Amino acid sequence: MIDRLLIANRGEIAVRVIRAARMLEMDTFAIHSKQDANSLHVRLADDAIPLGGGSARDNYLNIDKIINAALEQNVDGIHPGYGFLSESAEFAQAVIDAGITWVGPPPSAIAKLGDKIASREEAEKVGVPTTPGTENPVEPNKEAMKLAKDIGYPIMVKAAYGGGGMGMKVVRDADELQSAIEQTQKQAGAAFGRSEIFLEKYVERPKHIEVQFISDSHGNVVHLGERECSIQRRHQKLIEEGPSPALTEEQRNEIGEKVKKLALAVDYENAGTAEFLYKDGEFYFNEVNARLQVEHPVTEMITGKDLVVEQLRIASGKKLSWTQNDIQTNGHAIELRINAEDPLNDFSPSWGTVNSLNTPGGFGVRFDSHIYEGYKVPTDYDSLLGKLIIWGEDREQAIYRAYYALSELSINGFSTNMPFHRVVLANKEFHQGKTTTSFIKDTQLIPYIKEAYNRRLAALIKTGMRTSKVFLPPRSQSKWRDSSRLESSGRLV
Amino acid sequence: MADEELLKSTVTPIKRASTHQKEKQAQEADINGRRLMAFDTVFNGREQVIHLDQDTGDVIIDGKVYNVDLEYDPDGYYVANVKDKHRYKIEYQSGDIYLEGRLIEFTYNPAVPKLERKKSARAGQNVITAPLPGNVTDIAVKLGDKVTMGQTVLTLEAMKMQNDIVSDTDGIIKEVYVKKGDLVSGDQRLILVDAPKEETKSSE
Numbered sequence: 001m002i003d004r005l006l007i008a009n010r011g012e013i014a015v016r017v018i019r020a021a022r023m024l025e026m027d028t029f030a031i032h033s034k035q036d037a038n039s040l041h042v043r044l045a046d047d048a049i050p051l052g053g054g055s056a057r058d059n060y061l062n063i064d065k066i067i068n069a070a071l072e073q074n075v076d077g078i079h080p081g082y083g084f085l086s087e088s089a090e091f092a093q094a095v096i097d098a099g100i101t102w103v104g105p106p107p108s109a110i111a112k113l114g115d116k117i118a119s120r121e122e123a124e125k126v127g128v129p130t131t132p133g134t135e136n137p138v139e140p141n142k143e144a145m146k147l148a149k150d151i152g153y154p155i156m157v158k159a160a161y162g163g164g165g166m167g168m169k170v171v172r173d174a175d176e177l178q179s180a181i182e183q184t185q186k187q188a189g190a191a192f193g194r195s196e197i198f199l200e201k202y203v204e205r206p207k208h209i210e211v212q213f214i215s216d217s218h219g220n221v222v223h224l225g226e227r228e229c230s231i232q233r234r235h236q237k238l239i240e241e242g243p244s245p246a247l248t249e250e251q252r253n254e255i256g257e258k259v260k261k262l263a264l265a266v267d268y269e270n271a272g273t274a275e276f277l278y279k280d281g282e283f284y285f286n287e288v289n290a291r292l293q294v295e296h297p298v299t300e301m302i303t304g305k306d307l308v309v310e311q312l313r314i315a316s317g318k319k320l321s322w323t324q325n326d327i328q329t330n331g332h333a334i335e336l337r338i339n340a341e342d343p344l345n346d347f348s349p350s351w352g353t354v355n356s357l358n359t360p361g362g363f364g365v366r367f368d369s370h371i372y373e374g375y376k377v378p379t380d381y382d383s384l385l386g387k388l389i390i391w392g393e394d395r396e397q398a399i400y401r402a403y404y405a406l407s408e409l410s411i412n413g414f415s416t417n418m419p420f421h422r423v424v425l426a427n428k429e430f431h432q433g434k435t436t437t438s439f440i441k442d443t444q445l446i447p448y449i450k451e452a453y454n455r456r457l458a459a460l461i462k463t464g465m466r467t468s469k470v471f472l473p474p475r476s477q478s479k480w481r482d483s484s485r486l487e488s489s490g491r492l493v
Numbered sequence: 494m495a496d497e498e499l500l501k502s503t504v505t506p507i508k509r510a511s512t513h514q515k516e517k518q519a520q521e522a523d524i525n526g527r528r529l530m531a532f533d534t535v536f537n538g539r540e541q542v543i544h545l546d547q548d549t550g551d552v553i554i555d556g557k558v559y560n561v562d563l564e565y566d567p568d569g570y571y572v573a574n575v576k577d578k579h580r581y582k583i584e585y586q587s588g589d590i591y592l593e594g595r596l597i598e599f600t601y602n603p604a605v606p607k608l609e610r611k612k613s614a615r616a617g618q619n620v621i622t623a624p625l626p627g628n629v630t631d632i633a634v635k636l637g638d639k640v641t642m643g644q645t646v647l648t649l650e651a652m653k654m655q656n657d658i659v660s661d662t663d664g665i666i667k668e669v670y671v672k673k674g675d676l677v678s679g680d681q682r683l684i685l686v687d688a689p690k691e692e693t694k695s696s697e
Contacts, residue, residue, distance in 0.1 A: 463583050
């Protein structure tokens with residue numbers, strides 16, 4: 001069993017891993033940037049190694065610094081969390097080369113699954129349903145028109161080496177196809193240096209459904225059911241739940257078995273998640289995240305299994321603790337990502353000090369967070385403050401409990417996205433499970449959030465009372481307009 | 494919960510909230526002839542200007558009217574009845590305000606009425622400052638450039654996002670105080686825009 005574990009991450013996930021490591025009586029080592037010197041994960045760990053200030057390139061993304069710190073402290077295991085270097089095959093290899101146990105899949109599996117084309121090929125080989133698309137790059141010609149016709153409109157014209165939502169264009173009409181290919185080729189060439197274009201079926205208003213799986217180094221693998229993460233904004237998940245109200249037990253088992261085949265085919269080890277778009281009974285493979293995910297607590301709440309403890313066990317060479325029969329889902333869980341963002345200001349980030357914090361509790365209420373009263377939220381990292389995860393016997397109970405738990409959660413000092421969650425939890429379409437990745441746009445929530453805010457503001461001003469504790473109002477946000485977004489606690493800009 | 498049916502038939506706070514979402518949007522307020530006093534408020538981390546009708550006591554926010562009836566309970570808290578339908582319990586304890594049982598932060602100050610100034614250019618020099626600390630990743634303008642209101646002048650990387658800083662006035666770039674790659678602190682001067690002198694327009 002790993003004895004001394006270094007957590008190569010920060011924030012709430014570093015706290016999560018430390019808590020799991022303690023269960024296995026491991027000594028825990030935190031790394032941190034200068035900006036994170038007062039972070040909770042630093043205080044909780046048995047020891048902390050400062051990596052200096054600057055951007056993440058100089059600390060959380062610096063492979064050499066992290067390996068050196070690990071060697072100096074004689075650690076025998078590294079857990080990368082999510083984001084940062086968790087899906088870096090280079091980092092995984094460096095850890096292994098340094099004689100340290102890597103808590104994650106082998107570098108070869110990471111590399112294979114990180115390549116969208118390769119992972120799609122592997123998926124097709126084992127019968128995982130993929131999105132219909134072209135095998136080879138296309139040119140703006142008659143052949144492309146034929147291929148597009150076979151796939152069926154609407155078509156997504158996609159840069160093969162693109163990313164971050166760039167180099168993609170939706171085409172609904174055959175007349176627009178050729179010029180769309182030309183345009184995207186130009187864009188891709190300019191932005192990514194490679195202008196190869198593929199065509200893919202564009203799935204409209206899908207649900208986002210992902211399957212959690214975990215395997216050991218002895219060839220055993222189980223799936224732990226699915227999560228639905230349809231409520232997103234600019235490809236950032238905000239609310240996740242499990243099980244998905246859309247799937248039958250049969251569908252769940254079927255897709256779960258296929259995902260297991262995929263894991264075995266790439267010699268996967270440890271935890272991973274296969275992401276799909278889902279519409280009208282059809283799954284469309286998107287990618288595999290070869291790491292632990294932010295929303296893993298949803299699965300933990302409905303299966304009763306501690307995924308991070310199991311990750312550490314597996315990395316230490318132990319056999320998987322469960323067979324597929326041991327995995328039973330019970331009830332329903334919902335996770336709300338609490339971010340330092342103002343939903344009424346286009347979700348622009350807010351910042352400041354946590355002046356006061358009151359966390360909810362009670363049956364079926366879990367709050368995974370690194371914030372504390374007096375904590376200065378650093379501006380260098382993503383805006384995730386914590387995750388509120390709720391369990392209920394069924395979906396309705398989970399929603400009600402989440403609504404009330406959220407009303408108890410109080411974080412003061414800057415704007416949070418809690419008003420957004422409150423409105424979604426009370427929303428009829430959400431109650432009916434009518435969730436798709438276009439939910440926020442389709443349901444026009446923002447004007448209602450403003451209305452609810454205005455009413456409360458009107459009530460407050462009439463009482464004439466003011467919070468008399470001295471607090472500094474936040475800087476005016478009026479000059480903001482954000483143009484892009486990254487994965488939570490993840491890569492550099 | 495003993496009776497599942499009971500859970501479903503009671504009008505719980507979440508059910509009420511759910512019904513409210515389907516309400517029709519409020520009517521625009523007719524502000525002609527009203528004597529309005531403006532307040533700058535800060536509620537849960539965001540700033541909002543509101544107006545109070547000095548004669549009727551109505552609260553006007555974003556051009557909509559909210560009438561509020563306050564009841565004071567002898568147990569020491571207010572119940573605010575907004576628009577005859579929404580009730581909020583507000584308590585005050587040693588400098589803290591609790592709204593619906595949850596500690597919140599709220600403050601306000603009288604403000605110079607801004608209704609009239611909303612659309613007019615501010616004549617003279619306008620300093621654009623950093624809304625929060627970050628890295629200057631791009632400067633889209635140079636000295637002498639003409640800019641329009643809403644045009645991006647600079648990009649600031651903060652909270653792992655690229656944020657466009659826009660000019661809030663038409664004008665000409667008079668000064669650029671920073672360069673690409675600079676680390677700036679909150680409220681630090683970034684750019685000076687010289688706005689042309691113009692008649693201030695009254696409210697739209």
